[in-house]
Amino acid sequence: MGVSSKLGNLGVVTTTVEQAVNWARTGAMWPLLFGLACCAIEYMSSQASSYDLSRFGMELNRATPRQADLLIVSGRLTRKMAPVVRQLYDQMAEPKWVISMGDCASCGGVYNNYAIVQGVDEIIPVDVYIAGCPPRPEQLLHGILTLHEKVKSERVTDWA
Amino acid sequence: MAIAAQAQSIEEQRKWEGSLDELRGLVSERAMTGETMLLNMGPHHPSTHGVLRLLLELDGEEIVTCLPDIGFLHTGIEKSLEDKSYEKALPLTDRMDYLSPMSNNMAYSCAVEKLLDLDVPERGQIIRVICLELARCASHLVWLGTHAIDMGAMSVLLYAFRERERVLGMFEMLSGQRMMSSYIRPGGVWRDVPAEFLPTIKQFLNDFPAKVDDYEALLTQNPIWKDRAQGVGVVEPDVALAHGMTGPALRGSGVNWDLRKAQPYSGYETYDFNVPLGEHGDVYDRYLIRIQEFRESMKILNQAVARLETVQGPYRSENRKYVPPLRSELGQSMEAVIHHFKLWTYGYDAPDDEIYSAIESPRGEIGCYLHGTGANKPRRVHFKTPSFIHISALPVMSSGYLLADMVAIIGSVDIVLGDCDR
Numbered sequence: 177m178g179v180s181s182k183l184g185n186l187g188v189v190t191t192t193v194e195q196a197v198n199w200a201r202t203g204a205m206w207p208l209l210f211g212l213a214c215c216a217i218e219y220m221s222s223q224a225s226s227y228d229l230s231r232f233g234m235e236l237n238r239a240t241p242r243q244a245d246l247l248i249v250s251g252r253l254t255r256k257m258a259p260v261v262r263q264l265y266d267q268m269a270e271p272k273w274v275i276s277m278g279d280c281a282s283c284g285g286v287y288n289n290y291a292i293v294q295g296v297d298e299i300i301p302v303d304v305y306i307a308g309c310p311p312r313p314e315q316l317l318h319g320i321l322t323l324h325e326k327v328k329s330e331r332v333t334d335w336a
Numbered sequence: 337m338a339i340a341a342q343a344q345s346i347e348e349q350r351k352w353e354g355s356l357d358e359l360r361g362l363v364s365e366r367a368m369t370g371e372t373m374l375l376n377m378g379p380h381h382p383s384t385h386g387v388l389r390l391l392l393e394l395d396g397e398e399i400v401t402c403l404p405d406i407g408f409l410h411t412g413i414e415k416s417l418e419d420k421s422y423e424k425a426l427p428l429t430d431r432m433d434y435l436s437p438m439s440n441n442m443a444y445s446c447a448v449e450k451l452l453d454l455d456v457p458e459r460g461q462i463i464r465v466i467c468l469e470l471a472r473c474a475s476h477l478v479w480l481g482t483h484a485i486d487m488g489a490m491s492v493l494l495y496a497f498r499e500r501e502r503v504l505g506m507f508e509m510l511s512g513q514r515m516m517s518s519y520i521r522p523g524g525v526w527r528d529v530p531a532e533f534l535p536t537i538k539q540f541l542n543d544f545p546a547k548v549d550d551y552e553a554l555l556t557q558n559p560i561w562k563d564r565a566q567g568v569g570v571v572e573p574d575v576a577l578a579h580g581m582t583g584p585a586l587r588g589s590g591v592n593w594d595l596r597k598a599q600p601y602s603g604y605e606t607y608d609f610n611v612p613l614g615e616h617g618d619v620y621d622r623y624l625i626r627i628q629e630f631r632e633s634m635k636i637l638n639q640a641v642a643r644l645e646t647v648q649g650p651y652r653s654e655n656r657k658y659v660p661p662l663r664s665e666l667g668q669s670m671e672a673v674i675h676h677f678k679l680w681t682y683g684y685d686a687p688d689d690e691i692y693s694a695i696e697s698p699r700g701e702i703g704c705y706l707h708g709t710g711a712n713k714p715r716r717v718h719f720k721t722p723s724f725i726h727i728s729a730l731p732v733m734s735s736g737y738l739l740a741d742m743v744a745i746i747g748s749v750d751i752v753l754g755d756c757d758r
Contacts, residue, residue, distance in 0.1 A: 209382050210380060211386065212386075212387060212409065213386070213409055213411075213431070213434060213753075213754050214431055214434035214515060214516065214754065216386070217434060217435065217478065217515065218514075218515065220478070220481075220482075220493075220497065221497060221500070221501065221504075224481070224493060224494055224496075224497030224498070224501075225494045225495075225497055225498040225501075226497070226498065226501045237382075239381075239382045251409075252409070252411055252431075254407075254408060254409055254410055254411065254757075256407050256408050256410065257379065257387055257408045257409070260379055260380060260387075260408070264380055286427065286428065286431075287411055287412065287413075287416065289411075289412040289415060289416050290412055290415070291410050291411055291412035292411060292412065309516060310514075310515055310516065312514060
């Protein structure tokens with residue numbers, strides 16, 4: 177039956193609750209189906225055939241923030257859009273993480289003007305920043321793996 | 337007074353964005369009494385292709401009218417361009433219509449060239465045509481994948497993006513960037529095509545027609561696809577013209593208007609290709625036209641690649657007052673160093689004149705209005721973008737259809753909010 181019949185006696189695996197929980201959290205981190213501008217197209221490329229984000233358990237984009245764990249802010253954030261993004265973040269259930277994808281989301285990028293919020297961290301806390309305009313899918317993957325490393329070092333009590 | 341109570345409760349629900357009175361005249365009178373329902377769609381919605389917000393007035397499931405709310409991606413690009421010299425403004429134009437940055441570069445470069453009366457060598461024009469048609473393919477591939485996913489055909493996206501990666505690989509080969517290439521510049525293109533480009537594009541041109549057949553096999557005769565697309569979002573030719581629609585959305589209604597034929601630029605008049613036209617003006621016809629445009633783009637690309645092999649010579653203008661010298665010249669010529677320094681610090685003066693120049697982007701006519709000041713920065717840059725026009729036509733396209741058809745209609749006009757809001 178099951179794994180033991182195929183692999184033989186595996187013995188006993190010991191781990192901590194923390195490691196098990198964090199392993200589960202990194203293995204199925206569902207992103208919010210959300211895109212703002214150019215970076216969203218590279219985000220779609222990452223989802224699609226060549227880069228295949230489902231390798232990291234992220235193939236399932238949830239359109240509702242209630243079911244999402246990860247907010248990838250992909251693109252320039254305008255002043256008109258900022259309250260919407262804040263509301264989406266507030267609606268996400270904890271634990272939740274934020275990746276700021278691209279220069280515009282990280283710091284305003286090339287747009288230092290009246291319309292653009294100079295970095296999404298002005299309105300929501302950000303875990304990982306990804307540089308690039310737009311970042312390549314490989315950069316996004318690297319950002320996601322960096323976030324995984326961060327999550328693995330979190331305490332369960334951090335979100336309690 | 338049940339209706340009055342209902343209206344009261346609607347009003348309470350909508351308090352976060354003002355009262356119902358503000359919508360008087362925009363929605364029908366029936367909405368005021370609560371007889372029809374007002375439904376918010378977006379700006380966070382998987383099928384609005386970005387951050388478009390629609391306020392839908394529904395009679396049951398039927399759309400009475402829709403009010404597009406744009407500006408969620410207003411980036412102030414036009415204003416920012418006023419503070420940059422002409423050459424340095426180019427990278428900002430990439431980021432308007434982010435599905436086909438090459439077309440934006442081209443519209444802007446054409447306008448600058450028209451203002452300066454700057455020539456483009458033949459090889460530069462051929463490379464431009466190759467870039468523009470590849471951009472058309474890449475843009476239509478995103479449209480195809482997202483349009484299909486909106487209508488429930490999930491797998492098409494994976495096929496479409498597989499081919500798009502190859503196009504982006506070619507852009508990277510040319511410019512060093514996958515998407516925001518800034519490759520087409522006033523006076524020509526940034527650099528000549530690298531040696532490995534020609535074999536790559538030939539391989540792509542060899543493979544791609546069969547892939548288009550694959551997409552068609554998935555969708556064109558698919559009964560579910562036809563049910564969702566045929567007879568939905570019909571636009572009559574006169575309505576389309578009255579709204580100023582362009583591109584595949586206009587040609588879907590059977591109006592033969594393609595700027596590549598009507599006002600040729602970059603030597604398009606010398607290429608042999610057809611302009612596909614629709615008959616019914618519905619979602620399905622607009623789908624068929626874009627699929628046929630893949631094949632027409634292949635025709636143009638085949639001719640252009642053949643020409644690229646025979647036509648040698650400069651790929652950008654030799655006019656050193658406007659176009660920077662080659663990097664290799666800088667070590668040998670003092671004059672080249674002076675030009676290089678002048679052009680990358682101050683830029684160049686453009687005449688105090690206003691011009692309008694338009695090209696056919698994958699979405700339709702993208703035009704650039706440019707007003708020089710006599711100095712190195714423009715007084716005003718304005719882009720006439722197809723997505724803005726097509727969003728303004730959404731109410732007339734959608735009224736009378738079902739709520740579920742809305743995503744099909746939005747997808748079929750292929751809007752990009754960066755293009756609309758700028």
